[in-house]
Amino acid sequence: MKKTPRPDRAPDLAPGLAPDLTIVVATLAASALLLGACRDVSKFSTHDGRFEGRVVAGNLVRAGIGDDTRMCVTLDTERLQDTPGTVTTSDGRFRAAPLRPIPQLWHDPLSTLTFGDGRIQNLLYAASPTPLDGGQPEDSQDVFVILSLMQSKQIEARLLRGAPQTDAGVSPPGVATPMFAVFQLQEEPGPCSF
Incomplete structure (x- = not known):
């Protein structure tokens, strides 16, 4: 039987990683982008x-x-x-x-x-x-x-x-x-x- 994705659930962007680790990785990536946007003048x-x-x-x-x-x-x-x-x-x-x-x-x-x-x-x-x-x-x-x-x-x-x-x-x-x-x-x- 083929599994169909549930429409109320977001796709797994980091398969194989625990959900908590996915959040940590996403947070670190966002932080890196923000730090790059801040310019020390x-x-x-x-x-x-x-x-x-x-x-x-x-x-x-x-x-x-x-x-x-x-x-x-x-x-x-x-x-x-x-x-x-x-x-x-x-x-x-x-x-x-x-x-x-x-x-x-x-x-x-x-x-x-x-x-x-x-x-x-x-x-x-x-x-x-x-x-x-x-x-x-x-x-x-x-x-x-x-x-x-x-x-x-x-x-x-x-x-x-x-x-x-x-x-x-x-x-x-x-x-x-x-x-x-x-x-x-x-x-x-x-x-x-x-």
């Missing part, structure tokens, strides 16, 4: 130092930022969701500008944004620039700051604001100039060098 806290570096050269990955601009970032990884740190640029556009978290982001899948290899975690913030001398008031409109905490213990930082309105790239009155820049930042001791 504490090594990126700057304490009395900073992460500093130059903008990546090339007009294809840079707009609205000079090709000799440097960036300095301070970061407190225990405060990533409230007061994570500051951003400063050598052109004076950002002067210890607070990195402002977007509260809703931490409850959205965008908080798990991943792109490229070698990244431990990507963080998205807003920061308010200061208009440069002769700049327009709209130049103080917020900029997104994307920080990629790299496995190499460096930070890759991106500044992002707007997009060209026309083929000529001229922004209409009241709209800030688009900005896009990538910076490679290394950990350095002490305060920003500029």
Whole structure:
């Protein structure tokens, strides 16, 4: 007589193992997955130092930022969701500008944004620039700051604001100039060098 499976019983996923051992194996596997998902980013806290570096050269990955601009970032990884740190640029556009978290982001899948290899975690913030001398008031409109905490213990930082309105790239009155820049930042001791 052929045995038919009982519909009210789950299939035996680990034949030959005692049911209690199956539960233990499943619990250990789930724990291993959770531990792998937790990322220790504490090594990126700057304490009395900073992460500093130059903008990546090339007009294809840079707009609205000079090709000799440097960036300095301070970061407190225990405060990533409230007061994570500051951003400063050598052109004076950002002067210890607070990195402002977007509260809703931490409850959205965008908080798990991943792109490229070698990244431990990507963080998205807003920061308010200061208009440069002769700049327009709209130049103080917020900029997104994307920080990629790299496995190499460096930070890759991106500044992002707007997009060209026309083929000529001229922004209409009241709209800030688009900005896009990538910076490679290394950990350095002490305060920003500029």
